[in-house]
Amino acid sequence: MEDHLQISPAGAKAIPGKEQQAAGYGILLQIMMLVLSFVIGHVLRRRHFYYIPEASASLLIGLIVGGLANVSDTETSIRAWFNFHEEFFFLFLLPPIIFQSGFSLSPKPFFSNFGAIITFAIVGTFIASFVTGILVYLGGVTYLMYRLPFVECLMFGALISATDPVTVLSIFQELGTDVNLYALVFGESVLNDAMAISLYRTMSLVRSHMSTDQNYFMITIRFVETFMGSLSAGVGVGFVSALLFKYAGLDIDNLQNLESCLFVLFPYFSYMLAEGLGLSGIVSILFTGVVMKRYTYPNLSESSQRFVSAFFHLISSLAETFVFIYMGFDIAMEKHSWSHVGFIFFSILFIVIARAANVFGCAYLVNLVRPPHQKIPAKHQKALWYSGLRGAMAFALALQSVHDLPEGHGQTIFTATTAIVVLTVLIIGGSTGTMLEALEVVGDGQSGSMDETFEGNNGYIAPSYSDESYDGEPSSGNRFRMKLKEFHKSTTSFSALDKNYLTPFFTTQGGDEDEDEPIMHSSRRAGYDGH
Numbered sequence: 001m002e003d004h005l006q007i008s009p010a011g012a013k014a015i016p017g018k019e020q021q022a023a024g025y026g027i028l029l030q031i032m033m034l035v036l037s038f039v040i041g042h043v044l045r046r047r048h049f050y051y052i053p054e055a056s057a058s059l060l061i062g063l064i065v066g067g068l069a070n071v072s073d074t075e076t077s078i079r080a081w082f083n084f085h086e087e088f089f090f091l092f093l094l095p096p097i098i099f100q101s102g103f104s105l106s107p108k109p110f111f112s113n114f115g116a117i118i119t120f121a122i123v124g125t126f127i128a129s130f131v132t133g134i135l136v137y138l139g140g141v142t143y144l145m146y147r148l149p150f151v152e153c154l155m156f157g158a159l160i161s162a163t164d165p166v167t168v169l170s171i172f173q174e175l176g177t178d179v180n181l182y183a184l185v186f187g188e189s190v191l192n193d194a195m196a197i198s199l200y201r202t203m204s205l206v207r208s209h210m211s212t213d214q215n216y217f218m219i220t221i222r223f224v225e226t227f228m229g230s231l232s233a234g235v236g237v238g239f240v241s242a243l244l245f246k247y248a249g250l251d252i253d254n255l256q257n258l259e260s261c262l263f264v265l266f267p268y269f270s271y272m273l274a275e276g277l278g279l280s281g282i283v284s285i286l287f288t289g290v291v292m293k294r295y296t297y298p299n300l301s302e303s304s305q306r307f308v309s310a311f312f313h314l315i316s317s318l319a320e321t322f323v324f325i326y327m328g329f330d331i332a333m334e335k336h337s338w339s340h341v342g343f344i345f346f347s348i349l350f351i352v353i354a355r356a357a358n359v360f361g362c363a364y365l366v367n368l369v370r371p372p373h374q375k376i377p378a379k380h381q382k383a384l385w386y387s388g389l390r391g392a393m394a395f396a397l398a399l400q401s402v403h404d405l406p407e408g409h410g411q412t413i414f415t416a417t418t419a420i421v422v423l424t425v426l427i428i429g430g431s432t433g434t435m436l437e438a439l440e441v442v443g444d445g446q447s448g449s450m451d452e453t454f455e456g457n458n459g460y461i462a463p464s465y466s467d468e469s470y471d472g473e474p475s476s477g478n479r480f481r482m483k484l485k486e487f488h489k490s491t492t493s494f495s496a497l498d499k500n501y502l503t504p505f506f507t508t509q510g511g512d513e514d515e516d517e518p519i520m521h522s523s524r525r526a527g528y529d530g531h
Contacts, residue, residue, distance in 0.1 A: 148413075
C-alpha cells in the first residue's frame with residue numbers, strides 16, 4: 001500500500017511486471033488478513049467468547065502470517081510490501097481512528113463527568129509519563145535495565161502513557177457496565193492520546209534543540225504552545241464547520257451528497273492545518289471530532305447523519321484492525337532488540353506502578369470535592385486502572401522514535417513498546433470479562449437511554465456544588481480542596497454555557513437529540529452486535 005510512496009519517479013517507470021505482480025500479492029494478503037480478522041472477531045462475539053477479543057485475534061493473525069512468511073522463501077518480497085514508514089500511520093491510519101474517538105463521545109455523560117475526565121486525562125497523564133520516565137531512568141542508573149538519557153526516558157514515558165482501551169470498551173458494551181465508568185474510561189483515553197502526543201513532541205524538541213539550562217522552562221512553554229494551539233485549531237475548524245452547515249442550506253434532497261462530502265473533508269482540513277502550523281494534527285483532529293459531533297452533526301440532514309456516522313465508524317474500524325494486524329506481523333518479521341529483555345520486563349512493572357499512581361491519585365483528588373454518595377467507588381477505580389491497555393497511538397509514536405532517537409535507543413523503545421502493546425492486549429484484553437465480574441461492575445448500565453440513567457441518579461454523576469451540599473463542612477476547610485471545588489464548579493458552568501449559548505448559536509436544532517442515544521455505541525465495532 002504505502003510502499004508506492006517510497007518509489008522514486010524514475011524507478012516508478014521501470015517497475016518490472018513481476019514486481020507489480022508481487023505488489024498485488026502483498027495487497028491481496030493484507031485484504032485477506034483484514035477479512036479473516038473481521039470474520040473471526042464476529043464469530044467470537046456471537047459465541048460470547050471474551051478471552052480472545054477482536055484486537056487480540058488481529059494480533060494473532062499478524063503473528064501467524066508473519067511467522068509463516070519468515071520461515072518461507074517469500075520473506076523478502078512480503079516484507080517489502082509491509083515495510084512502511086510512520087508517516088503512513090500518522091497520515092492515513094491514525095486520523096480516522098482519533099477523529100472517530102472524539103466524534104463518538106456521548107455529550108451528556110462526558111460533560112457530566114468532565115471534571116473527573118480532565119483530571120485523569122491531563123493531571124493523570126502527566127503523572128504517568130513522569131513516573132514512568134523517572135523510574136526507567138533510575139532503573140538504568142542502577143543497572144537494572146538498559147540505560148537511556150533522562151529526556152529519552154521522558155519521551156518513552158510520554159509515548160507509553162497513551163492508552164487505547166478499545167478492547168476493554170467493547171467488552172464493557174457487551175456485558176453492560178455503569179454509564180459513568182464507561183464515560184470515564186472512554187473520555188480519559190480520548191483526551192489522554194492528545195496529552196501523550198503533545199508531551200512526546202515537546203520532549204523530542206527539548207532533546208533536539210534546547211540546552212539543559214533551558215529545559216524546564218521551555219518544556220512548559222512548548223507544551224502549552226503545542227497543546228493549546230492544536231486544541232484551538234481543532235475547535236476553530238469545528239465551529240467554522242458548524243456555522244457553514246447551519247447557514248449554507250445544504251440539508252435539502254439534491255445537495256445531500258455535497259453535504260456529506262464537505263463534512264468528511266473538514267477533519268482532514270483540521271489535521272493538515274495543524275501540521276502546517278507546526279502543531280499536532282492528531283490533537284487538532286480529536287477536538288474537531290468532539291466539536292463537530294456536538295455542533296455540526298445536528299445541522300446535517302437525517303440521511304447525511306446516518307452516512308457520516310457509518311462512514312467514520314467503517315474507516316476507523318478498518319484502520320485500527322490493520323494496525324493490530326501489522327503489529328503482530330512486525331513482531332514476527334522485523335529484527336527487534338530482544339537482547340534487552342530486562343528493559344521490557346521492568347518497563348512493564350514501572351508502567352503498572354505509574355498507572356496506579358495516575359488512577360488512584362487522581363481519583364483521590366476528584367473524591368475530595370465530591371459528596372459521599374457521588375464519590376468514585378474503589379471498584380470503579382480498579383476497573384479504570386485495569387483498563388490501561390496500550391495500542392495504536394503508543395505503537396505509532398514508538399515507530400517514530402526509531403527515527404527521532406540515536407541508533408539503538410529508538411529500536412529498544414520500539415521493541416519494548418511493541419511487546420507491551422501485545423502483552424496488554426492479549427492478557428488484559430482477554431481477562432477483562434473476568435475482571436468485571438470479579439469487581440461486580442457488570443450489568444449496571446447496558447439498557448436505557450443516557451437521560452434515564454442520569455435522571456435516575458444512578459452512580460456518581462457530577463455534583464451540583466450547591467451551598468447546601470457542604471453546610472456540614474467546617475468553615476476553615478482545606479484551601480487546596482476549595483481550589484479543586486472551584487475547578488469542578490467551572491466544569492458545571494461550562495455545561496450551562498454550552499446549553500444556553502453555544503448550542504443555540506451553532507446549531508439549527510436544539511442539539512439535545514443526540515443525547516438520547518445510548519452511550520454504549522462508541523466502541524470501534526459497536527455497529528454490529530452479533531445478535
